[in-house]
Amino acid sequence: MRLRSMMTRAGSSLQSSISCSKQFPSKPKTPNLESEPKLRVYVRKRKLTISKTEEIQPEKPKLESSLIDIEDFSYKKTNGSVLKQGKSSKLLVKVGETPPANWVEVLKGIREMRSSENAPVDTMGCEKAGNSIESPKERRFAILVSSLLSSQTKDQVNHKAIQRLLANGLLSAEAIDQEEVDEETLKKLIYPVGFYTRKASNLKKIAKICLNKYGGDIPSTLEELMLLPGIGPKMAHLVMNVAWENVQGICVDTHVHRICNRLKWVNSTSSPEGTREGLQLWLPKEEWVAINPLLVGFGQTVCTPLRPNCGICSINHLCPSAFKDTPTKSTSSIRRTKKSSISIAKKF
DNA sequence: CTCCGGTAGT
DNA sequence: ACTACGGGAG
Numbered sequence: 001m002r003l004r005s006m007m008t009r010a011g012s013s014l015q016s017s018i019s020c021s022k023q024f025p026s027k028p029k030t031p032n033l034e035s036e037p038k039l040r041v042y043v044r045k046r047k048l049t050i051s052k053t054e055e056i057q058p059e060k061p062k063l064e065s066s067l068i069d070i071e072d073f074s075y076k077k078t079n080g081s082v083l084k085q086g087k088s089s090k091l092l093v094k095v096g097e098t099p100p101a102n103w104v105e106v107l108k109g110i111r112e113m114r115s116s117e118n119a120p121v122d123t124m125g126c127e128k129a130g131n132s133i134e135s136p137k138e139r140r141f142a143i144l145v146s147s148l149l150s151s152q153t154k155d156q157v158n159h160k161a162i163q164r165l166l167a168n169g170l171l172s173a174e175a176i177d178q179e180e181v182d183e184e185t186l187k188k189l190i191y192p193v194g195f196y197t198r199k200a201s202n203l204k205k206i207a208k209i210c211l212n213k214y215g216g217d218i219p220s221t222l223e224e225l226m227l228l229p230g231i232g233p234k235m236a237h238l239v240m241n242v243a244w245e246n247v248q249g250i251c252v253d254t255h256v257h258r259i260c261n262r263l264k265w266v267n268s269t270s271s272p273e274g275t276r277e278g279l280q281l282w283l284p285k286e287e288w289v290a291i292n293p294l295l296v297g298f299g300q301t302v303c304t305p306l307r308p309n310c311g312i313c314s315i316n317h318l319c320p321s322a323f324k325d326t327p328t329k330s331t332s333s334i335r336r337t338k339k340s341s342i343s344i345a346k347k348f
Numbered sequence: 349c350t351c352c353g354g355t356a357g358t
Numbered sequence: 359a360c361t362a363c364g365g366g367a368g
Contacts, residue, residue, distance in 0.1 A: 151354040154366080158353095194352085195363050202355095232355050253353045270359090272354085296353060306351075 099282040100265050102318050107287070109315035110298050137217045138172050141210065143243040144218045144225075145171065147235040148202060152194035161190040173216040176207035202230035222248045233273055241289050250283070251292045252276040255299030262303065262321040 100106075133139040145165065150158045165171045168189060170181060187200035206228050210218055218239070219225045225236040237251040250256070252272040256279075260266045266278030283291065295303075302309050308321075316322040 152352065152364085153354095155353080157366085192365055194365070195355085196365090198355085198363065230355065234354060251353095255353065292353090300353085 100263065103265065103282075106263060106315050106318050107294075109318070110294060113302060113314055114294055114297050132166075133171070140218045140239075140243040141173055141216070142166075142171050144206070144210075144228075144231075144239055145203065147238050148206070148230050149190055149193045149199055151235065157193055161193050164189045173207045173210040173214075176203060177211045199230060202228075205229050206231075218243065220244055220246075233276070237276070238292075247285065247288050250276050250279055250288045252279070253292065253296065254305075255296045255303075256292060258305055259295045259299055259303050262308075262319060264320045 133142055142162065146158060146162050149161055162171070169175055170186070170189065175181065176186070181204075183200045183204050186203050187196055190196050190200060190203070193199060209228060210216060213219075219228070222236050222240055225231050225239055226233065231239070233249075234251055234253055237249045240246050240248045241251060252260075252275050254272065257269070257272040257275045260275050260279055261269060265283075266275050269275040269278055279291075280288070299305070302313050310316045310319070310322045313319070313322065
C-alpha cells in the first residue's frame with residue numbers, strides 16, 4: 001500500500017477540555033502483573049485512587065514515547081450526547097506502560113502469516129480513492145467519502161461505488177452540494193454499498209458542511225470529523241491517518257477489537273473504542289497505522305470471528321485464547337450466543 | 349440461515 | 359447495552 005506524500009497540515013490541536021470521566025470501564029482486573037511486583041504495587045495504588053475519586057490530576061508520568069502524543073479530547077454528536085472522551089485517566093497510562101509479554105514476537109508472527117496469505121484486504125479502500133486525484137483537497141474528500149461508504153461493505157463494492165461517483169464527476173464537495181444532485185441520485189450511484197439510503201443522505205449533508213465550513217476541504221481534526229453525520233471513531237481515525245497523515249489514534253474495527261482481546265493485548269474491552277484506548281497505551285506509535293490492515297487481514301484469514309484457525313496459526317503457542325472456543329466478548333460472539341440459544345430453544 | 353472492515357438512536 | 363439499517367455471499 002502506498003501513501004502519497006503530501007503536505008501534512010500541522011493543526012489538529014485537540015485540546016478540548018475533558019471532565020474526567022466516570023465512564024472508565026470498570027474492569028480493573030489485575031492480569032499478569034503478579035510477575036512484576038514492583039509494578040503491581042504502583043498499579044494497585046493507582047487503581048484504588050481511581051475508583052475512589054473521579055478527579056485525578058496526577059503529575060505527568062514519565063512515559064514511553066508512544067504515549068505522550070495522545071491528547072485529551074471529547075466530542076459529541078449533534079444531539080449533544082458525549083460520544084467519546086479521550087484518554088480518561090492516567091491510570092490507564094500507567095498500566096499500559098507494560099506491554100503484553102511477547103508482543104513483538106506475536107506481531108512478527110502475524111506479519112509473516114500475512115505476507116504469505118492473501119487476505120481480501122490488500123489495501124485500505126480509501127487509499128485507493130485518492131490515488132488518481134491530483135488536487136489534495138479533492139483527494140482528501142474522496143478519502144472521506146470512501147471511508148463513509150466502506151463501513152459494513154466489501155472493499156470491491158465500495159471501490160466500484162467510488163468509481164461511479166468519480167465517473168459522474170461527483171467526488172467533490174462542490175459537485176455533490178449542487179441542487180440538482182439529490183439523495184436519490186446519490187443513492188443509485190452508490191448502491192449496493194451497505195446502508196446506501198442513509199449514506200446517500202449523509203453524503204449530501206457532508207458535502208454541504210465541507211463546502212460551507214471548510215471551503216470544500218474536509219475537517220482536519222478528529223473531533224470535527226466525528227461531527228460529520230455517519231463518521232464515527234473508526235472512520236475518523238482512518239481519515240486522519242490516511243488523508244491527513246496525522247496519526248491521532250489507532251483505527252480499530254471489529255477485527256482489531258476481537259484479536260486484541262483474544263491476545264489479551266487489552267484488558268477485556270467490550271467496545272472498539274475501549275480497545276483503541278487500551279491498545280494505544282502501550283503499542284508504539286510507529287505501529288499505529290500498520291496495525292489495522294495487519295490485524296484485519298489476519299482476522300479474515302486466520303483469526304476469524306467464528307472458529308478461528310488456531311491450527312494453522314504460527315503464534316498459537318503465544319496466544320492465551322488459542323484452541324479455546326467461546327473466546328472473547330466480541331459483539332459477534334455475543335450475538336451468536338444469543339441467537340444460537342434461541343434456535344436451540346426452538347428445537348426443544 | 350448466518351456472517352459481514354460501523355453508526356446513531358433508543 | 360441493544361438494535362435498525364441493506365444486501366450479498368457461504
